[in-house]
Amino acid sequence: MITNSALGVTLTIAPNSAFAADGTPYTGQVSIGSLPAGTPIGLPAGFAPCQLLVVSPTGVTFNPPAQLASARVVGIGQVSSDGACISTLIGGVPGGTALAMTPxxxxxxxxxxxxxxxxxxxxxxxxxxxxxxxxxxxxxxxxxxxxxxxxxxxxxxxxxxxxxxxxxxxxxxxxxxxxxxxxxxxxxxxxxxxxxxxxxxxxxxxxxxxxxxxxxxxxxxxxxxxxxxxxxxxxxxxxxxxxxxxxxxxxxxxxxxxxxxxxxxxxxxxxxxxxxxxxxxxxxxxxxxxxxxxxxxxxxxxxFLPDPVYVRVSGPFLGATAGNSSRALRRSSATPARETPTARSTSM
Structure with missing residues (x-):
């Protein structure tokens, strides 16, 4: 268990649950601190927590995840009966990652x-x-x-x-x-x-x-x-x-x-x-x-077959009922197409 009294947070790590980046057991020190306000770490739009916490060193992971309890941050988790502390319920805290509890x-x-x-x-x-x-x-x-x-x-x-x-x-x-x-x-x-x-x-x-x-x-x-x-x-x-x-x-x-x-x-x-x-x-x-x-x-x-037949219809073409727009019909090879007579005018 690691406690930072200044931040009002406690990190609980299960025995033999810390691992280095290469997957081997980690036996060094683990600490929890805070980042200065405005640290550019790519927070989601509109996200502004009361404080940003970070678990060090980078690359250390916990399996099962470490559990975080905070007395000063309002956020997602289990609130104690006296309302003084919030503890994580789902997931946990990886190493080397900035984290915060928010509403x-x-x-x-x-x-x-x-x-x-x-x-x-x-x-x-x-x-x-x-x-x-x-x-x-x-x-x-x-x-x-x-x-x-x-x-x-x-x-x-x-x-x-x-x-x-x-x-x-x-x-x-x-x-x-x-x-x-x-x-x-x-x-x-x-x-x-x-x-x-x-x-x-x-x-x-x-x-x-x-x-x-x-x-x-x-x-x-x-x-x-x-x-x-x-x-x-x-x-x-x-x-x-x-x-x-x-x-x-x-x-x-x-x-x-x-x-x-x-x-x-x-x-x-x-x-x-x-x-x-x-x-x-x-x-x-x-x-x-x-x-x-x-x-x-x-x-x-x-x-289409090589010679589609186009059928002309008058508008509106794409109204609310649709289905009355100009369409190209595929002619079956077994049924010959009939040509539509076309009136022509000749100038003298």
């Missing part, structure tokens, strides 16, 4: 307010303001041939909301505050949201650590300079405790429809018009005139 991070759950492969303007989920205008048109063969212009405020100023649920299980403890930072397309966003869990909610009182708790955290993404398409995002949520902080991330794909530079005016689209935006991964963003944007992923090319 458990929140479980981040992505909310499905917007699916990963589609964008729909939403007044409730995104604060969208929509209107439409149909100028006088014409009728041809008994059918109206007019055009309709559609406006969505969320496409005129593309700043979508990204949110996730931070979940804390019963008995795991609650942080004092939660702060979320959003990154979109590898660019850190300026907005950050903060929730103070130590302040009672009006009419509800403070959260009960003895019950399951969930907090919705959100960030606003600035997509005004992005082309319509799908982009990866990360919402890092940091829980701040008395002397430590621990982070958890929710990641996903956000579909953006940016019509700030539309030729019809910012946010305006022609309802009868579909546009294609090629993505870096080879997929296509299909921007529909009603404001919806779909992501079509490339499919494996079919195994």
């Amino acid at each position: 458990r991070h929140a479980g981040m759950v992505e909310r499905k307010t917007q699916p990963a492969d589609i964008f729909n303007p939403s007044a409730l989920g995104g604060g969208d303001l929509a209107t439409s205008f149909s100028p006088p048109g014409m009728r041809e063969l008994g059918a109206a041939r007019g055009l309709t212009f559609v406006y969505h405020s969320t496409t005129a100023n593309a700043r979508p909301i990204v949110d996730a649920a931070a979940q804390f299980g019963a008995g795991l403890g609650l942080p004092q505050t939660l702060t979320s930072r959003l990154t979109l397309a590898n660019v850190a966003q300026q907005s950050a949201s903060m929730t103070n869990l130590s302040t009672p909610v009006a009419g509800a009182g403070p959260p009960d650590p003895g019950r399951d708790n969930g907090v919705i955290q959100a960030g606003v993404a600035d997509a005004t300079n992005l082309v319509s398409g799908a982009y990866r995002y990360s919402l890092l949520t940091i829980g701040k405790f008395t002397c430590s902080a621990v982070g958890a991330q929710a990641t996903g794909t956000l579909v953006v429809n940016n019509q700030a530079k539309s030729p019809f005016g910012a946010g305006w689209q022609l309802a009868e018009l579909q546009k294609l935006e090629k993505q870096a991964d080879g997929s296509l963003a299909i921007v529909e005139g009603n404001g919806r944007t779909l992501i079509a992923h490339p499919e494996q090319a079919p195994d």
